[in-house]
Amino acid sequence: MSKVSKSIVITTPPLWDARRFGKGVIVEWLKREGMTVKKGDIVCIIMAAKVRIEVPSPVEGKIIKILAGKGAHISPGDPLFEVEVSG
Numbered sequence: 001m002s003k004v005s006k007s008i009v010i011t012t013p014p015l016w017d018a019r020r021f022g023k024g025v026i027v028e029w030l031k032r033e034g035m036t037v038k039k040g041d042i043v044c045i046i047m048a049a050k051v052r053i054e055v056p057s058p059v060e061g062k063i064i065k066i067l068a069g070k071g072a073h074i075s076p077g078d079p080l081f082e083v084e085v086s087g
Contacts (some may be wrong), residue, residue, distance in 0.1 A: 006077075010043075012046070016051070027046065029069040031043045032063070034062065037060065043055055043080075
């Protein structure tokens, strides 16, 4: 029996209050499209409210699309990247 793959969209985690501190900015992507990530791997860095936030992958899989590029202004809940997972 073969495993079925599906893709899920990973959103910006709710690590700051955008209503109070404004949007964050993606300053660096540590992983690229086509790369495999494990749960907990740091995928990108966001600056928000003068704080550097390391965003981990909540799942294991392969990044198939980055949805917000370097320099993008984002809020918690905004789509970041899409991951193909086995399940």
